[in-house]
Each structure stands twice: as structure tokens, then as C-alpha cells.
Amino acid sequence: MSVNILICDDSSLARKQLARALPKDWDANVTYAQHGQEALDIINSSSVDIMFLDLNMPVLDGYQTLQGLQGKANAPVVVVVSGDVQPLAIKRVSDLGALDFLKKPVSSDILLDTLSDLSIFKDRTSDGNNGLNLGDLKEKLTLTSGLQEVANVSMGRAASVLADMLNVFIKLPVPQVNVLEVSELQMALSYGGKEQGQCSAVTQGFVGAGISIETLLIFSDSSFPDMxxxxxxxxxxxxxxxxxxxxxxxxxxxxxxxxxxxxxxNIEFSRSHPAVLGQHIKVQDLVGVKKSSLKQTLAVEIVYEVENYKISCDLLLLFTEDSLEPLERLLSYLID
Structure with a gap:
């Protein structure tokens, strides 16, 4: 009897990576959801045996999705697959009923071992069965969607280090990726009301394989006391x-x-020494410093917040125009 699998992740790259890591000789059918609400709608209208669930998603995130499954008689077995590897995140999804937690990106070997250990993978193909049916995987990987997913994984690794250092839980967003004029950077910063306050910033450069990145960490001055x-x-x-x-x-x-x-x-970056770009200045003045050195940029923005504390900082990655072609090529290798 075929197993019905649902992969819930807002990233097309993550959906493809996970689908292709599933055992090829599994008698299973795979469907996809881009956020938790879509996943719950699918579960309410059809049979789902196993769901692989991301945590950081729009509309409904993984935690809200697990809460939405509480008390459902037809709730599927849930395995969380996430880049957020904070110990508290793992504990929270376990408390909400997730059977296991896998770190992104998951390899086919680790996935097979996990499924076997959980006694989930047991219906291999036999005469009359067609094996794994991956459904519709025709979505084209774009530069922004691919970069969003690798940034999501990287974001989770960094948050775990900060969480361990401070013994707190770091609230993680969906990374925002945009190609924009440097004059638009101030508008892109999602400080939402904090832009009138003061901030301090550290910048650092990274270069490798034809890719040039400047990181800009913007720290709200109001965060210093709690930190x-x-x-x-x-x-x-x-x-x-x-x-x-x-x-x-x-x-x-x-x-x-x-x-x-x-x-x-799969590249190595050489790096410059970090330098303070400004202290106790407004965001618009901080961004103004960059206008002379860049015209157009691919920007990745991540807002880190510490739960129950007034601590917020914005990590911005700025890619030069010349970086776009080699970056797109490297991202395409991730699904080959």
C-alpha cells in the first residue's frame, strides 16, 4: 500500500532537495505545501501519512502548524526538517508532537537511517508497484529562492551559537532577498519604527570564487542594556x-x-578584518555611507530578535553585481 508524503517548506530548493533524498524504492506518493496553512488544508482534505515540516515559513510557521494538528484524528506523523538547530527549537517541536528533528540540508543516508529507526520506511517496492512518485517538481530554481534557502540554513547555525552564548531563544524570520539600488537599502531594512532611533554597525568583507560579499550587522542602540x-x-x-x-x-x-x-x-572565502561603520547614528546616515561604493546590489536581510528581551539586530549581506552570475551557477549545483 502506497504511503502519502507531504513536504511542507516555503523554499523550492528545500522541497527539491528533500524530495530527491527520499528512498527511491519507497512505494510512496509525494505532494508539496509552501506554508503551514496550505499543509493543514491538504491534511483536512486528503490522506497524509507522513509530513516533513520546515519551521521558518510565512502565513503559518512550523510551530503554528504543529499546534494546528493538535487533536486531529487524521494527523500525520511529523518529522521536522529545519535550519533552526537551537536546542530549545528542537525541544519545542518535540513537545508539540514532532516525532524527530533533522538538520537542513539532510542527506539521503541520514534520512534513510532516520526513517528506518522510526519504522516509517518499510513499504519497499514490489511487483505491481511503481516506486517513489515525486509529483510535480518542475519549479525552476531562481537566484533569489536558492539564496533565500542557503541563507535560511546559515541563519539557523548562527542563531544556535548566539542562543548558546546567551542561554536564550532566538526568534528567526524568513530571510528577505532583493535586488535593489543602494538608495533603496534604507527602505529595505525591516526595522519597522526603529528607523528613527539610533544604531551602531560593524562591516566585514568576504571574497571567493568570483563572489564578493559585504556583511553589515546593524545593532539597535536600545538593545545594549539587555545584552x-x-x-x-x-x-x-x-x-x-x-x-x-x-x-x-x-x-x-x-x-x-x-x-x-x-x-x-562549497567555496572558501577570504575575509577582511571587521570594522565599525558607525556608532549611535541613524539608519539613513549609516546607509548613506554605502552609496558611494555600490550602485546596485543583491541584498539578503535577516532580523534576529531575542525572545523576551529588547534585543534586535539586522544582518545584511550585500553582493556586488559581478557576483550574481557565479552565485547563480553555484546554487544550481545544489539540486543537480
Whole structure:
């Protein structure tokens, strides 16, 4: 008897990677959902035996989707597949009923071992069966969708390091990817109301395989008191301490992020030393500094927030125009 599988992930790259990692000799049919609400609608209208569920999605995220399955008689077995590898994230999905948690991107060997250990993969093909039916996988991978997914994985790795350092839970968004004029950067920053406040920023450059990236970590000045509290700093926060905090957070977020990005793209980046771009200035003045060096850029923006604390920072990756072609080529290898 065929198994009905649902892959729920907002990324076309992630859906393709996971579908192609499934055992080829499994008597199973695969369907897809781009967010949690679509997944719940499919489950309500048809039979789903197993769902592979992402966490960071629009409309309904993975946590909300698991909550929506509570009490459903026809709820499928759920295996979470996510780039958010914070220990608290793993515990929360387990408490909500997920059977297991796999780290993105998952290999076919790890997936097979997990399915076998959970006694899920047991219906191999036999006479009269057609094996794995992947359904419609004709979506074309675009530069922005591919970059969004590798940024999502990298974001999760960096958040896990920061969460361990501060013993907190980091709230993660869906990364925003846009090709825009540098003059539009201020509008692209999703500070939503914080743009009138002051911020501080650290910049660092990375180059490799024809790709040039500038990272820009923008830290809201209103975050300094809570950050110092989490780190056990009781003394007055002076200019020197603010600078140390800024550089420490930049190192914790940018370093693991770029390491994960490098690993996924299979390239090595050389890097410049991090430098403070500005302290206690407005976002519009900060962005103005970049207008002279860039005209158009591919920008990836991630807003990190610490749950239950007034701590927020914006990680922005700026790719030069010359980086787009080699980046698109490297991303295409991820689904070959």
C-alpha cells in the first residue's frame, strides 16, 4: 500500500532537495505545501501519512502548524526538517508532537537511517508497484529562492551559537532577498519604527570564487542594556564596553553564518578584518555611507530578535553585481 508524503517548506530548493533524498524504492506518493496553512488544508482534505515540516515559513510557521494538528484524528506523523538547530527549537517541536528533528540540508543516508529507526520506511517496492512518485517538481530554481534557502540554513547555525552564548531563544524570520539600488537599502531594512532611533554597525568583507560579499550587522542602540544584562555585566555601559559588545555579537553571528554559507556553496572565502561603520547614528546616515561604493546590489536581510528581551539586530549581506552570475551557477549545483 502506497504511503502519502507531504513536504511542507516555503523554499523550492528545500522541497527539491528533500524530495530527491527520499528512498527511491519507497512505494510512496509525494505532494508539496509552501506554508503551514496550505499543509493543514491538504491534511483536512486528503490522506497524509507522513509530513516533513520546515519551521521558518510565512502565513503559518512550523510551530503554528504543529499546534494546528493538535487533536486531529487524521494527523500525520511529523518529522521536522529545519535550519533552526537551537536546542530549545528542537525541544519545542518535540513537545508539540514532532516525532524527530533533522538538520537542513539532510542527506539521503541520514534520512534513510532516520526513517528506518522510526519504522516509517518499510513499504519497499514490489511487483505491481511503481516506486517513489515525486509529483510535480518542475519549479525552476531562481537566484533569489536558492539564496533565500542557503541563507535560511546559515541563519539557523548562527542563531544556535548566539542562543548558546546567551542561554536564550532566538526568534528567526524568513530571510528577505532583493535586488535593489543602494538608495533603496534604507527602505529595505525591516526595522519597522526603529528607523528613527539610533544604531551602531560593524562591516566585514568576504571574497571567493568570483563572489564578493559585504556583511553589515546593524545593532539597535536600545538593545545594549539587555545584552549587557544577559552577559552579566553590571557596571555602567560606556563607549568601550559598547564597542566590545558590538564586535562580540558581530563575531558570533557573522562568523558561523559565513562558515555555513561557505560549506553549502562549497567555496572558501577570504575575509577582511571587521570594522565599525558607525556608532549611535541613524539608519539613513549609516546607509548613506554605502552609496558611494555600490550602485546596485543583491541584498539578503535577516532580523534576529531575542525572545523576551529588547534585543534586535539586522544582518545584511550585500553582493556586488559581478557576483550574481557565479552565485547563480553555484546554487544550481545544489539540486543537480
Amino acid at each position: 549587557a544584562k544577559l552577559l552579566g555585566m553590571s557596571e555602567t555601559i560606556d563607549h568601550t564596553m559598547e564597542l566590545e559588545l558590538l564586535m562580540d555579537i558581530s563575531s558570533v553571528l557573522v562568523g558561523p553564518f559565513m562558515a555555513a554559507l561557505s560549506q553549502q556553496l
